[in-house]
Amino acid sequence: MNALGGEQVSTEADGGAPGAGALLRVHDLHVSFATPEGRRVHPVRGVDFDVRAGERVALVGESGCGKTTSVLAVMGLLPPNAEVHGSIRIADTEVVGLGEHERRATRWRDVAMVFQGAMNSLNPVQQVGAQIAEPMTVHQDVERRAARRRACELLELVGIPTARATAFPHELSGGMRQRAAIAMALACDPKLLIADEPTTALDTMVQAQIFELLVRLTDELGIGLLLVTHDLPIVMHFCDRAGVMYAGRMIESAPVDRLYHHPAHPYTQRLLAASPDLHTRESVQPIPGTPPRLDRTVVGCGFRDRCTVAVERCAQEDPSLIHVEREHDHRAACWRAPAAGEEQR
Amino acid sequence: MSDGAPLLELEDVAVTFRQRATGAPLKPWSRVPVHAVAGVSLQVGRGEMVALVGESGSGKTSTGHLALRLIEPSAGTIRFDGRDVTKARGRQLRELRRRMQLIFQDPYEALDPRCRVGAILEEPLQIHEPKLRRAARRERAAEGLARVGLSPPATYLRRYPHELSGGQRQRAAIAASLMLGPELVVADEPVSMLDVSVRAEIMGVLGSLRDAGMGVLLITHDLPTAAKYADRIAVMYLGRIIEIGPAADVVDAPQHPYTRALLSVVPRLDPRLRKQLELLAGEVPNPTDVPSGCRFHPRCPVAFEDCPRLDPRLAPVPDDPSGRHTAACLLVNAAAGEPAAATA
Numbered sequence: 001m002n003a004l005g006g007e008q009v010s011t012e013a014d015g016g017a018p019g020a021g022a023l024l025r026v027h028d029l030h031v032s033f034a035t036p037e038g039r040r041v042h043p044v045r046g047v048d049f050d051v052r053a054g055e056r057v058a059l060v061g062e063s064g065c066g067k068t069t070s071v072l073a074v075m076g077l078l079p080p081n082a083e084v085h086g087s088i089r090i091a092d093t094e095v096v097g098l099g100e101h102e103r104r105a106t107r108w109r110d111v112a113m114v115f116q117g118a119m120n121s122l123n124p125v126q127q128v129g130a131q132i133a134e135p136m137t138v139h140q141d142v143e144r145r146a147a148r149r150r151a152c153e154l155l156e157l158v159g160i161p162t163a164r165a166t167a168f169p170h171e172l173s174g175g176m177r178q179r180a181a182i183a184m185a186l187a188c189d190p191k192l193l194i195a196d197e198p199t200t201a202l203d204t205m206v207q208a209q210i211f212e213l214l215v216r217l218t219d220e221l222g223i224g225l226l227l228v229t230h231d232l233p234i235v236m237h238f239c240d241r242a243g244v245m246y247a248g249r250m251i252e253s254a255p256v257d258r259l260y261h262h263p264a265h266p267y268t269q270r271l272l273a274a275s276p277d278l279h280t281r282e283s284v285q286p287i288p289g290t291p292p293r294l295d296r297t298v299v300g301c302g303f304r305d306r307c308t309v310a311v312e313r314c315a316q317e318d319p320s321l322i323h324v325e326r327e328h329d330h331r332a333a334c335w336r337a338p339a340a341g342e343e344q345r
Numbered sequence: 346m347s348d349g350a351p352l353l354e355l356e357d358v359a360v361t362f363r364q365r366a367t368g369a370p371l372k373p374w375s376r377v378p379v380h381a382v383a384g385v386s387l388q389v390g391r392g393e394m395v396a397l398v399g400e401s402g403s404g405k406t407s408t409g410h411l412a413l414r415l416i417e418p419s420a421g422t423i424r425f426d427g428r429d430v431t432k433a434r435g436r437q438l439r440e441l442r443r444r445m446q447l448i449f450q451d452p453y454e455a456l457d458p459r460c461r462v463g464a465i466l467e468e469p470l471q472i473h474e475p476k477l478r479r480a481a482r483r484e485r486a487a488e489g490l491a492r493v494g495l496s497p498p499a500t501y502l503r504r505y506p507h508e509l510s511g512g513q514r515q516r517a518a519i520a521a522s523l524m525l526g527p528e529l530v531v532a533d534e535p536v537s538m539l540d541v542s543v544r545a546e547i548m549g550v551l552g553s554l555r556d557a558g559m560g561v562l563l564i565t566h567d568l569p570t571a572a573k574y575a576d577r578i579a580v581m582y583l584g585r586i587i588e589i590g591p592a593a594d595v596v597d598a599p600q601h602p603y604t605r606a607l608l609s610v611v612p613r614l615d616p617r618l619r620k621q622l623e624l625l626a627g628e629v630p631n632p633t634d635v636p637s638g639c640r641f642h643p644r645c646p647v648a649f650e651d652c653p654r655l656d657p658r659l660a661p662v663p664d665d666p667s668g669r670h671t672a673a674c675l676l677v678n679a680a681a682g683e684p685a686a687a688t689a
Binding site for chain 2 (some may be wrong): 062135173175203204206207208209212230232233234236238239255256257260261270271272274275276277278279280281283284285286287288290
């Protein structure tokens with residue numbers, strides 16, 4: 001589809017073997033859906049990211065950029081009309097192409113997920129302790145009594161008094177319900193926790209409490225965290241690395257410090273300029289235009305119509321995600337971003 | 346900014362709902378009073394944007410609804426354009442409704458999915474200006490769309506809400522709110538459902554309304570947005586305003602311990618400015634059971650023995666050059682040489 005230049009070889013060939021020892025390696029992930037009208041929609045069109053043990057990685061982007069679809073593909077929870085291509089390796093096991101039976105073995109035990117609005121998806125007529133114990137009895141053949149005991153430990157771990165194990169969801173506040181949902185995700189000792197917008201509809205103070213909890217869990221348990229969000233300040237404050245997604249593509253990936261101080265992709269730059277910061281008085285700038293429709297084939301760079309520095313090449317060839325700086329594994333997919341090779345000799 | 350009488354003036358307003366307590370039987374007599382707003386005084390001038398910030402349950406939406414007379418105050422006075430409208434009824438209230446409008450949080454729900462944008466915009470004119478001819482109505486609707494930056498208006502008038510993006514939909518909803526030329530708009534979380542890339546657009550539209558002389562009451566839990574766009578910020582906690590002042594003063598030199606805590610948990614954009622967040626324990630208490638004295642004392646990191654007994658009033662903060670920055674905290678009151686507050 002695109003003419004690869006000397007620097008634009010596949011990422012595995014790069015030095016330092018990125019993803020060595022990674023809990024999760026996603027490479028060139030494509031997801032498409034067949035619509036009832038016989039068309040195909042491509043919400044994910046080439047996404048790469050890794051998550052290592054103890055690392056907090058964010059997938060950032062606006063609604064419709066494919067971030068939730070990507071993590072649902074990782075969980076193997078896409079509907080039957082979805083077609084997945086590329087590679088998803090969970091703890092060194094390739095899971096693309098596995099059947100539902102094999103996928104069930106990794107779900108909850110290797111990767112667990114806190115869903116968007118999880119606090120509102122608890123069963124209203126079951127005590128929270130019992131709900132947290134359920135995945136253990138289903139996925140790990142743990143005996144019921146032992147599972148209940150473990151559920152109490154998990155509640156304590158996430159900051160809910162064990163006495164509340166017999167509470168029903170409506171008796172808990174929103175923040176408490178979200179903590180319970182996190183405890184449930186931790187039930188089978190996953191190596192990787194995926195959290196999709198875990199604090200939507202929660203207040204600033206409770207949001208901070210939930211993120212401090214997630215940070216503490218990754219530090220104490222050594223698990224990896226994959227956070228899906230559109231909130232840049234949250235990413236900058238709580239995560240180690242971030243991948244910025246646009247129109248189904250990963251367009252930049254870097255440690256958060258690099259991303260803030262040296263954003264390489266124009267979209268990342270515009271996203272930062274559109275995010276208000278508490279104490280800076282610079283005006284925030286909207287990004288005019290809308291992302292391309294995903295039921296059409298996107299030729300060239302998906303951002304070019306909204307990009308202020310686009311050149312002719314951007315309309316013809318889709319840039320691939322290449323290094324702009326190697327030391328911090330900073331990559332961008334933009335014809336205008338300087339490639340690391342040319343930059344540093 | 347506000348010369349003469351302010352556009353909107355709330356004086357010591359309160360509203361009490363009756364709610365069934367959790368777990369109580371479904372009987373009228375098991376209801377308990379909820380003091381959603383407990384004595385709020387607030388002014389919004391012409392050409393001024395005032396932000397009401399606070400956590401959910403702090404009473405900010407109820408205060409906005411009181412300002413629009415959508416709910417009845419149980420105590421206090423509401424003045425609009427210098428006139429007491431607390432007891433306005435019937436024709437007087439209808440007349441008032443033309444002059445004040447609400448902008449909703451969710452542009453997906455605020456627009457009728459079966460009506461074209463043009464019809465949605467023309468409906469208030471059909472009701473309030475029945476003599477207007479069809480062509481004139483259409484023209485007014487087109488003007489309305491142009492005012493919020495949806496151009497060319499002709500193409501948007503024919504569209505249905507589902508054919509618009511989130512940002513366009515919120516612009517159309519704002520245009521509908523502005524059709525009757527209100528002097529006051531209350532915007533309840535107008536951007537919290539939208540993507541970052543369009544938030545700045547919508548806030549820019551609200552800013553232009555303010556610049557055109559409207560009074561804007563912005564209700565939000567997003568402190569960076571309030572800091573960026575509002576002239577003044579009022580911080581609410583459990584039905585009370587606990588600090589109010591010019592936006593920059595409140596954000597850069599917060600006086601009330603609650604404001605300080607709320608600001609300290611807002612993550613900064615620059616990762617190099619990371620710091621330990623000063624988390625408050627627990628959540629906003631239930632307004633059916635308000636703590637004695639200062640309502641914030643059970644969660645306050647600097648509470649002392651007087652706090653559970655004395656209810657602090659809004660008083661000027663020390664060393665405030667503008668004289669418009671006030672806070673309700675015994676420590677601030679003492680530092681500013683104010684007399685002790687009323688006993689609880």
